[in-house]
Amino acid sequence: MLVAVGCSYRNTPVEMRERLAFGADKLGRALDELRVRYDCEAVIISTCNRVELYLARPGATVAPDAALIAEFLAETHGLPADQVRPHLYEHRNADAVRHLLRVAASLDSLIIGEGQIAGQVRQAYEAAHAREAVVGPLLNHLFQHAARVAKRVRTETGIARGKVSVSSAAVDYVREVFSHFDDKTILVIGAGKMGGLTLKHLRRLQPKRILVTNRSPEKAEAVAHGCGGQAVPWAELDNALARADIVLSTTGAPQPIVTPERWEKVLTQRKKGSVVILDIAVPRDFDPRLHDGDRTWLFNIDDLKRIRDATLQERLRHVAPAEAIVEAETERFVKDWARRRIGPVIERLIQGCDAKRQAIVQHVHKKLNGKLTEEERKYLEKMFQRLQNQILDGPISALTEEMLQEEAHRGHTLLEALRKLFGLHE
Amino acid sequence: MMFERVTVFCFAASYAVAFVAELLQLLRPRPVLRLVSVGFGCAGLLAHTIFLAVQRPGLASRDGYLLFLSWILAVFYLYGTLHHRKIAWGLFVLPLVLGLVGLAVLFTPERPAVEDSWLPPLFWVHVLLLLLAAVGVCVAFVASVMYLVHARRLKSKTLPGQGLKFLSLERLEEMHRRAIVLAFPLLTAGVVVGMALLAQSPRPVQTWTDPRVLLAVALWLVFGVLLYLRYSLHVRGRRVAILTIVAFVLLLVTLAVPHTLGGGGAP
Numbered sequence: 057m058l059v060a061v062g063c064s065y066r067n068t069p070v071e072m073r074e075r076l077a078f079g080a081d082k083l084g085r086a087l088d089e090l091r092v093r094y095d096c097e098a099v100i101i102s103t104c105n106r107v108e109l110y111l112a113r114p115g116a117t118v119a120p121d122a123a124l125i126a127e128f129l130a131e132t133h134g135l136p137a138d139q140v141r142p143h144l145y146e147h148r149n150a151d152a153v154r155h156l157l158r159v160a161a162s163l164d165s166l167i168i169g170e171g172q173i174a175g176q177v178r179q180a181y182e183a184a185h186a187r188e189a190v191v192g193p194l195l196n197h198l199f200q201h202a203a204r205v206a207k208r209v210r211t212e213t214g215i216a217r218g219k220v221s222v223s224s225a226a227v228d229y230v231r232e233v234f235s236h237f238d239d240k241t242i243l244v245i246g247a248g249k250m251g252g253l254t255l256k257h258l259r260r261l262q263p264k265r266i267l268v269t270n271r272s273p274e275k276a277e278a279v280a281h282g283c284g285g286q287a288v289p290w291a292e293l294d295n296a297l298a299r300a301d302i303v304l305s306t307t308g309a310p311q312p313i314v315t316p317e318r319w320e321k322v323l324t325q326r327k328k329g330s331v332v333i334l335d336i337a338v339p340r341d342f343d344p345r346l347h348d349g350d351r352t353w354l355f356n357i358d359d360l361k362r363i364r365d366a367t368l369q370e371r372l373r374h375v376a377p378a379e380a381i382v383e384a385e386t387e388r389f390v391k392d393w394a395r396r397r398i399g400p401v402i403e404r405l406i407q408g409c410d411a412k413r414q415a416i417v418q419h420v421h422k423k424l425n426g427k428l429t430e431e432e433r434k435y436l437e438k439m440f441q442r443l444q445n446q447i448l449d450g451p452i453s454a455l456t457e458e459m460l461q462e463e464a465h466r467g468h469t470l471l472e473a474l475r476k477l478f479g480l481h482e
Numbered sequence: 483m484m485f486e487r488v489t490v491f492c493f494a495a496s497y498a499v500a501f502v503a504e505l506l507q508l509l510r511p512r513p514v515l516r517l518v519s520v521g522f523g524c525a526g527l528l529a530h531t532i533f534l535a536v537q538r539p540g541l542a543s544r545d546g547y548l549l550f551l552s553w554i555l556a557v558f559y560l561y562g563t564l565h566h567r568k569i570a571w572g573l574f575v576l577p578l579v580l581g582l583v584g585l586a587v588l589f590t591p592e593r594p595a596v597e598d599s600w601l602p603p604l605f606w607v608h609v610l611l612l613l614l615a616a617v618g619v620c621v622a623f624v625a626s627v628m629y630l631v632h633a634r635r636l637k638s639k640t641l642p643g644q645g646l647k648f649l650s651l652e653r654l655e656e657m658h659r660r661a662i663v664l665a666f667p668l669l670t671a672g673v674v675v676g677m678a679l680l681a682q683s684p685r686p687v688q689t690w691t692d693p694r695v696l697l698a699v700a701l702w703l704v705f706g707v708l709l710y711l712r713y714s715l716h717v718r719g720r721r722v723a724i725l726t727i728v729a730f731v732l733l734l735v736t737l738a739v740p741h742t743l744g745g746g747g748a749p
Contacts, residue, residue, distance in 0.1 A: 218643070228643070229636075229642060231642070231650060232636055233650055234651075234652045235650040235652045236652065329655070329719070347639075349634070350633065350719045353636060362639075363641050366641050366644070
């Protein structure tokens with residue numbers, strides 16, 4: 057029995073997700089508690105977009121449901137259970153497998169195809185695996201399968217292609233203009249949060265120099281210190297613009313700080329070639345007329361968002377093939393698991409029948425001692441084997457069929473019947 | 483012998499198929515199309531090489547000169563295609579190769595008035611210098627066209643990675659700079675040697691006013707202006723690219739005009 061209970065950005069506001077999230081301190085205790093309280097294997101995935109509990113009781117006919125898990129979550133996080141329950145969804149057996157595969161393959165993510173979730177699923181599994189007896193054969197097999205499927209989806213479809221963050225899209229535009237960065241100067245104007253992220257991406261290009269300017273010298277110093285740059289007084293902005301190859305602007309100024317007239321003066325000072333301006337401030341810091349397609353390449357937040365939108369649009373084309381992979385892999389996992397579950401039972405059944413058949417064949421041989429040729433003896437053995445196969449074929453097929461059907465997980469009626477009828481004990 | 487049956491059509495057709503595959507690749511990107519393009523490009527270069535080796539068109543003739551020039555550019559195409567696998571290299575270089583081959587076909591094979599073996603060694607130095615300078619002009623032309631197309635796409639803020647893929651503007655400028663820096667001394671030396679040859683001519687007045695001589699000097703002047711703009715006035719980008727295209731057109735006209743020296747053949 058496998059069950060996945062949780063909430064995600066789809067149905068739960070961020071305030072509630074924050075309250076239900078498991079930090080490192082709570083996670084270990086929660087996993088142990090789940091194991092002890094419900095006698096099950098457990099993995100908890102807790103990210104900023106989802107909190108999900110995967111619980112498994114191989115061979116059992118019941119497992120905790122959403123109501124029980126709501127009580128558990130409420131208890132763990134000190135919330136009323138009736139506040140938690142409405143946010144929880146529940147998937148069972150094959151649906152739970154499918155859900156995990158979709159989550160790991162980033163088909164259920166806020167940004168489809170994002171690369172973080174596969175790692176987060178793996179970390180959740182590793183955290184549970186590190187604790188004694190929390191993860192057993194079913195979740196071991198399931199989470200390893202999920203990791204393989206996530207990789208397969210990423211490599212076989214284009215779902216992970218392209219850039220989806222504004223800051224990495226900015227670097228794409230810079231790379232269209234420049235190839236070498238060891239002789240380039242980056243000028244950072246302002247100290248916005250988005251600017252920090254973009255600067256992080258730009259720093260990976262390993263520029264020669266980073267200049268930082270801000271109306272507040274302290275803030276300029278702080279940013280410069282953080283990125284290994286050099287603070288420049290705000291009064292020397294024009295001079296810094298003339299020296300820069302890449303400008304990253306992210307001030308909170310209500311009006312453009314660089315007008316065409318001011319830029320003309322800067323250009324007369326410039327001895328360098330092209331300059332790329334990444335204006336990610338809202339309202340914009342640079343007048344859009346500066347983009348001349350010759351020396352000045354100006355890209356603002358809207359241009360960068362267009363890259364992200366185009367990437368997401370492109371990724372949507374790959375959702376159907378990715379879903380097909382998930383569906384096929386879900387079916388494969390369920391069949392594989394069913395075989396694993398009934399494999400030992402069938403093996404014991406066949407072994408028992410083999411022993412009885414061989415005993416009967418021996419007995420017949422004794423009775424007919426010397427009356428049969430070697431060829432007739434072999435034929436007789438073959439016929440007994442065929443009879444055994446035909447008798448067992450029906451029960452084995454029916455059992456396999458039952459294990460593959462969801463209903464079977466609730467009762468395993470045939471499996472139990474088979475055990476009783478043939479005396480197949482664990 | 484089988485190699486003697488290799489004609490201009492063989493390699494021109496191969497280059498044309500390679501170009502069509504590049505165009506199709508642009509419309510529907512498929513790895514197989516890139517393979518077809520490279521395969522036919524290689525086949526074309528092989529046939530081109532065999533043709534030059536077996537047929538031995540005279541380097542002193544216009545058609546031979548153009549065929550040698552297009553061969554060097556075909557090598558440049560193949561190198562670029564293999565080196566910059568994701569870049570739309572063939573789309574820009576192959577039309578140039580095909581154009582030069584087409585121009586060579588337009589000129590019926592010329593037989594110089596004087597046999598090649600009778601031409602002075604200085605003449606061959608002149609031809610070789612101008613051939614290498616022409617390669618530089620062609621490479622600078624390709625870089626300029628790519629630069630202009632890429633700059634136009636960026637000006638209209640086409641999304642990176644959408645459609646054609648280019649080298650960065652900086653790389654294209656660098657390629658252009660290297661080409662003209664190499665071509666100018668070669669062109670200068672070629673023109674100087676050519677003038678020395680003209681001075682020895684039995685009819686100096688007529689040869690100095692030869693249209694091809696005047697065009698070669700004009701080409702040299704355009705190149706001079708190009709370098710002056712680039713290095714003294716720090717002019718870059720679009721204007722330099724446009725001037726390079728002018729220089730290339732001038733080169734084509736120069737190559738198309740018959741020459742009195744060497745019996746109408748030489749550059």
